[in-house]
Amino acid sequence: MSNFLTSSIGKKFILSLSGLFLIAFLCVHLALNLLLIFDNSGDLFNIGAHFMATNPIIKIVEPILAIGFILHIVLASILTIQNQKARPIKYARRNQGGNCEWSSRNMYILGAVVLIFLAVHLYNFWWNIKFPTLGTPLAETTVDGVAMEDTYLLVSSLFKTSVVYCLLYILGGIFLGLHLTHGFWSAFQSIGFCNQIWRKRLECLAKIFAFIIAVGFCIIPLYFMLGFAGN
Amino acid sequence: MADKILKELTLKIWRQKDAKSKGGFETYKIHNVSTGSSFLEMLDILNEQLVSENKEPVAFDHDCREGICGTCSLFIDGRAHGPDDDVTTCQLHMRRFEDGATITIEPWRCGAFPVIKDLIVDRGAYEKILQAGGYVSVNTGGVPDGNAIPIPKDKADEAMDAAACIGCGACAATCKNSSAMLFVAAKVSQLALLPQGKVEAARRAKAMVAKMDELGFGNCTNTGACESECPKSISIEHIARLNREFLKAKLKD
Ligand code: HEM
Ligand code: SF4
Ligand code: FES
Numbered sequence: 001m002s003n004f005l006t007s008s009i010g011k012k013f014i015l016s017l018s019g020l021f022l023i024a025f026l027c028v029h030l031a032l033n034l035l036l037i038f039d040n041s042g043d044l045f046n047i048g049a050h051f052m053a054t055n056p057i058i059k060i061v062e063p064i065l066a067i068g069f070i071l072h073i074v075l076a077s078i079l080t081i082q083n084q085k086a087r088p089i090k091y092a093r094r095n096q097g098g099n100c101e102w103s104s105r106n107m108y109i110l111g112a113v114v115l116i117f118l119a120v121h122l123y124n125f126w127w128n129i130k131f132p133t134l135g136t137p138l139a140e141t142t143v144d145g146v147a148m149e150d151t152y153l154l155v156s157s158l159f160k161t162s163v164v165y166c167l168l169y170i171l172g173g174i175f176l177g178l179h180l181t182h183g184f185w186s187a188f189q190s191i192g193f194c195n196q197i198w199r200k201r202l203e204c205l206a207k208i209f210a211f212i213i214a215v216g217f218c219i220i221p222l223y224f225m226l227g228f229a230g231n
Numbered sequence: 232m233a234d235k236i237l238k239e240l241t242l243k244i245w246r247q248k249d250a251k252s253k254g255g256f257e258t259y260k261i262h263n264v265s266t267g268s269s270f271l272e273m274l275d276i277l278n279e280q281l282v283s284e285n286k287e288p289v290a291f292d293h294d295c296r297e298g299i300c301g302t303c304s305l306f307i308d309g310r311a312h313g314p315d316d317d318v319t320t321c322q323l324h325m326r327r328f329e330d331g332a333t334i335t336i337e338p339w340r341c342g343a344f345p346v347i348k349d350l351i352v353d354r355g356a357y358e359k360i361l362q363a364g365g366y367v368s369v370n371t372g373g374v375p376d377g378n379a380i381p382i383p384k385d386k387a388d389e390a391m392d393a394a395a396c397i398g399c400g401a402c403a404a405t406c407k408n409s410s411a412m413l414f415v416a417a418k419v420s421q422l423a424l425l426p427q428g429k430v431e432a433a434r435r436a437k438a439m440v441a442k443m444d445e446l447g448f449g450n451c452t453n454t455g456a457c458e459s460e461c462p463k464s465i466s467i468e469h470i471a472r473l474n475r476e477f478l479k480a481k482l483k484d
Contacts, residue, residue, distance in 0.1 A: 196466065
């Protein structure tokens with residue numbers, strides 16, 4: 001096992017596992033976020049957010065998630081730097097259009113845009129929820145007699161007041177979707193779970209999944225931006 | 232059907248005196264090339280022209296000129312083995328080009344394949360990977376009966392498809408990461424699929440991947456460009472098998 005992590009396939013293996021873990025996280029995250037647009041009073045989303053904030057399992061998963069992100073980013077960076085070095089003299093003329101998908105060639109750039117978005121996103125919400133004393137303190141609300149933070153107000157007021165943030169979140173969703181059109185099936189190929197038949201299935205599934213993720217995350221800021229939640 | 236004549240072509244060709252020299256593009260004009268001639272024949276005509284002008288001919292690799300040896304190379308107009316799919320440069324014909332066209336010809340660009348002269352690169356890195364494990368150990372003795380070990384037809388076919396690799400290097404040359412995974416996967420698959428090769432499968436996968444990494448090839452990101460450019464249409468499903476073989480072998484350690 002010693003040189004597993006220095007081998008190309010070993011690094012790809014960890015990158016894939018971290019990627020798949022992040023995909024699992026995205027599914028939960030999106031499901032929870034969609035509560036935002038199904039109840040304009042915000043109670044549904046507040047209950048969901050309160051459940052996540054107080055659930056002991058989530059407490060354990062949170063640091064693992066952070067590690068997953070860090071592993072993914074660090075390995076992606078190492079692999080990308082090595083790949084750049086592997087061709088010291090570049091071609092004068094290159095025509096890759098017919099060879100492979102644009103997203104597959106630009107995974108690092110797509111990932112980097114997602115990362116920038118992630119930083120803004122964490123600052124917007126996570127920071128204010130975790131450290132209410134440092135940022136803007138969260139309002140309190142009561143749902144069914146239980147007092148909890150009004151997370152809905154935090155999210156909805158951001159999207160209702162700032163078109164710029166809405167557009168940024170929509171862009172973030174689109175770039176994440178593009179990352180996943182390739183990433184989803186690539187992860188299975190990297191761990192060896194692929195053959196002629198499964199390749200077609202996984203590539204198709206990747207497109208559907210990426211579409212659901214992109215549309216799912218875009219629809220939320222759009223909903224508020226277009227005034228469906230009232231003013 | 233009579234072949235048409237391309238009246239004039241402009242060739243932008245990479246010229247480099249030797250491995251240590253810097254090199255650069257030279258532009259040449261060539262006239263009256265038949266569309267029926269192969270790309271390498273066109274370069275032959277250019278070289279005759281250069282020799283008659285007392286200039287150094289362009290060095291390029293070739294041998295069988297019928298797509299079976301894997302010696303020819305060339306990055307033509309931004310693509311390995313030129314604009315056609317599933318052919319080597321020696322099988323490419325001038326009918327693929329328009330009269331008056333400018334054609335850019337570069338050597339394989341890959342750190343592990345250094346340029347020796349003009350368009351010739353040293354593909355010894357692929358030999359080294361093969362030497363690391365791309366074989367089946369056989370004891371001396373009488374010739375074994377070829378049919379003594381039954382092999383299912385589908386496995387034999389898959390192994391045969393992988394064995395079609397001619398080691399041309401287009402996969403690493405075209406890959407945005409300069410990864411040699413398609414070549415290594417073809418060689419590992421071709422043997423791992425057969426009973427005779429299974430015995431050493433774990434050691435082979437580990438040794439060949441280690442050699443590939445050591446020689447400075449990049450990391451595969453599954454873009455699939457190699458498969459599109461491979462003259463033998465080797466499928467990247469073999470890369471999935473290589474990943475499996477390697478991960479299995481490592482987990483057992
Ligand atoms: C929620 C966020 C993210 C998810 C769900 C995600 C998911 C994935 C998946 C599933 C893969 C395929 C793994 C493989 O083939 O081995 C992948 C690959 C990759 N990711 Fe991400 N990723 C995310 C964020 C990022 C970030 C922030 C970066 C960079 C700063 C990044 C850079 C890369 C790169 C360079 C690859 C390699 C391309 C490849 O092998 O196909 N990703 N990602
Ligand atoms: S896998 Fe295809 S492109 Fe790569 S060396 Fe073999 S024949 Fe050439
Ligand atoms: S010269 Fe033999 S394959 Fe082209």
